[in-house]
Amino acid sequence: MTWVTPETGLILGAVTVPLLLLLYFLRLRRQPLRISSTMLWVGAVEDLHANAPFQRLRPSLLLLLQLLALCLIVLSLMRPLVEGGAIKEGKHVILIDRSASMYADVHDGETRFDKAKLEAKELITQIHGGGLFSASGGETMVIAFSESAEIVIPFTNSEQQLNSAIEAIEPSHGKSNIEDALKLARAYTTNVDPEQNGMSMGNSAQLELFSDGNISDLNLQALQRGETIRYHQIGDVNDYNVGITTISAKRLSEASEEVQIFLSLVNSGTETVTTDVEVSFNGIPVGIQQVQIPQRDGDMLGSKSVVFAPFEIPIGGVVHAAISAKDLLQIDNIASLIIAPPKELKVLLCENGAQLIRTVLEGMPLEKLHVVSPQTLVSMIESGESSQFDVVVARDVELNTLPQGRYLLFGPPPKLNVFSTFVEGEAQVMLVARERHPVMRFVRFEDIVVSKGYEIVTDTNVEVLLEGSGWPAVMAARENGIQIIYVAFDPLESNWPYLRSFPFFIYNAVQYLGRGGDAISNALRNVGQTMAFDIPSGIDVVTIEESNGAQHTVQVDANGTVTWGPVRLSGLHKISWDGKVQRRVAVNVPTEELDISSNDSISIGATKVTSSGTSESSFVQIWPWALGSVLVVLLAEWWVYQRKTGGVSRFHKSKSTQSWT
Structure with missing residues (x-):
């Protein structure tokens, strides 16, 4: 216990307590009464001895109550402080975790997120509710975070506005990252002193974190000078979850109607879980399996892979996978995947000279392949007829205008801003390719040699897919509704048509452009x-x-x-x-959020904070409680005094009446 002003209290106690005792020493113990007999002389002598000063004090409840009141007043003046997790005076920043794991059930449909908002509002009442025992002064701001952070309400001392802002926080099913939240908090709490160079963190606000502790980047952060944080744990360390981490599909062939579904399941509990897994397409069940998901091993979650037998999907639609296990987090028990229909493309082809590309396209499962001359292609582009085709392929053809559409072009650069700056390119070999791009899959580029081409000066709007020793060879770009894969040389000016990678490239480029040009258009998004x-x-x-x-x-x-x-x-x-x-x-749901066991302590850099604890010693003020207790003691003393004096007066009044009769 720490004393702020002990001298003041000691001086007051040294003066008032002896005075109170002295009053009790000197006051009369018996009241004098006039009587008509000398038979009570012995009692009178005893009264003289009793009224003598400095006799032994008799037990008195009033004296005890008055001494207790004095001691409490002295204690309040000494302002004692007890070290503990008290609410720090000044500014507060409330950080509310709204990531996916915060939507685990706590009790009867109440989620962790609901509980976090409720406890945050209770804290606001303690800070701004008013009264003798509430925190004094200061303002509070609220920040909600998951993948990113946002300010729910800036600093204010209005309890009503803070509660309304917390209640209006919208959910998010992302993973939990606290870095942006700390940056926002520091941006609003950093003090700028014009007499110093730079900023000062000395009077930073206290951070109040409401979370289950499952924050992916927490160990990468550190508290700055002057910062303190309190961790309000939401959830239980023994909570467990079963969920779907990934779902994927594979068509047996590009033109096939049969699709195979792959799932990955996890179990964060300490016991093996047996559950049914059902797959449906457009709401119609197509497969069900019973699986056992092993328990976790230390920090490693138990996992299980599930493969379903192929089934026909003649049209595009939605595949749903669902597990029947009942756990605390329901949003990860269902996963969805969009299946694109097997599409046969319409391709418009124009080649100037030898028909290199036509041979490749005729081997593809296309709905339509329309081959035209350069003059006809220009006419179709000007009239808008080319928009009826999914992909336009042109080799060694100069195109002055390009309407919205998808193009695979070889040779002369098209009349687009992104390709407007170029010079003649010298002979080169290929060096680097973006092999993960769908257009470059299975394309072996190391043996390609080009004798001449067009050296394009690229900018950030152009994605280089294949880089040569002197200039970019294959590029992808978008401009004004136009999507294009551009090869900056004529294949006849290289050895590429004689390599196996050439038909792979044609196939990939046409499929990429014709099916939307987005490699993850039908894949999962996070x-x-x-x-x-x-x-x-x-x-x-x-x-x-x-x-x-x-x-x-x-x-x-x-x-x-x-x-x-x-x-x-x-x-x-x-x-x-x-x-x-x-x-x-x-x-x-992100995989990182499937482990929902709550942490009873967190570590921010080298600072460890326990649940409802603080990263820095704070103190609870005892003096308001002592001062409040004085009022209670004084009320008790008044009641005892009234009872005692009222009884004495009634007794003497009765005796006096008897003597006169």
């Missing part, structure tokens, strides 16, 4: 990512509906692309225009 889609020409506005039913109207940009994000929720998202759902996007 919470926190941004969605981007190419929209047909003539559409100005689209509607995006989240999995919880919330709708957002988004404008189509000049390039015919819609960008929206970041994605907040898992589940199925729908993109609509012209009054119909045109696309669906599946978003699943």
Whole structure:
């Protein structure tokens, strides 16, 4: 225990306590009464001895109560402090974790997120509720975080505004990252002193963290000078979860209607879990398996891979996988995947001279391959007929205009801004390729030798897929609704047509462009990512509906692309225009959030903070409680005194009446 002003209390006690005792020593013990007999002389002598000063004190409840009141007053003046996790005076920053694991159930449908908001509002009441025992002064701000952080409400001392802002926090199913939240808190709490160079953190606000402790980047952070943090643990260390981590699909061939589904399951509990896993397509069950997911081994979660037998999907749709196990976190018990229909493309081809590419395209399962001359191609582009084809392929043809569409071009650069600056390219060999790009899959580029071509000066709008020893050889670009794969040389000026990689490249490029040009258009997206889609020409506005039913109207940009994000929720998202759902996007829960066991302590850098503890010693003030107790003691003393004096007066009044009668 620490004393702030012990001298003041000791001086007051040294003066008042002896005075009180002296009053009790000197006061009369018996009251004098006039009597008509000398038989009580002995009693009178005893009264003289009793009224003598400095006799032995008799037990007195009033004396004890008065001494107790004095001691409490002295104690309050000495201002004692007890070390503990008290609410720090001054500014506070409340950090509320709203990541996926915070949606685990706590009790009767109440989630951790609900409990975190409730406890945060209780803390605000303690800070700003007013009264003798509340924290004094200061303001509070609220920050919610998951993949990213946002300020819910800036610094204010209004309890009502803070509670309303906390209640309005929207959910997010992303993983938990605290770095952005700490940056925002520091940006609003850093004090700038004009008399010093730079900033001062000496009077930083106390951070109040409401979380289950499952924060992926917490150990990468560190508290700065003057910062303190209290950790309010939400959830139990023994909570467990079973969930789907990944879902993927593989079509047996590009033109096949048979699709095979692959799942990965995890178990964060300490016991093996047996559960049914069901797969459905457009709401119709197509397969079910019973699986056993092993228990966790230390920090490693138990995992299980599941493969379903192939089944036919003649049209595009949504595949849902669901597990029947009942656990605390339900949002990861269902995973979705969008399956694109087997599509046969319409391709418009124009080659100047030898028919190199035609031989490759004729071996592909295309719906239509239309071969035209350079003059006919130019005419079709000008009239708009080329828009009827999924992909336009041209070799050694100069095109002065390009409408919106998808193009695979070889030779002369097209008349686009991104390819407007170029010179003649000298002979070169290939050095580096983006092998993970869908266009470059299985393309062995090491043996390609080019005698001449076009050296394009690229910028950030051009993605180089194949880099030569002197200049970029293969590039991808988007501009004004145009998507293009451009090869900066004529294949006849190289040995490429004689290599096995040439038909692989043609096949990849046509499939990539014809099926939307987006490598993950039908793959899973993660919470926190941004969605981007190419929209047909003539559409100005689209509607995006989240999995919880919330709708957002988004404008189509000049390039015919819609960008929206970041994605907040898992589940199925729908993109609509012209009054119909045109696309669906599946978003699943991040793998990092499937382990929902709560942590009873956290470490920020080298600082360890226990649940409801603090990273820095703080003190509880005892003096308000002592002062409040004085009032209680004084009330008790008054009641005892009234009882005692009232009884004495009634007794003497009765005796006096008897003597006169």
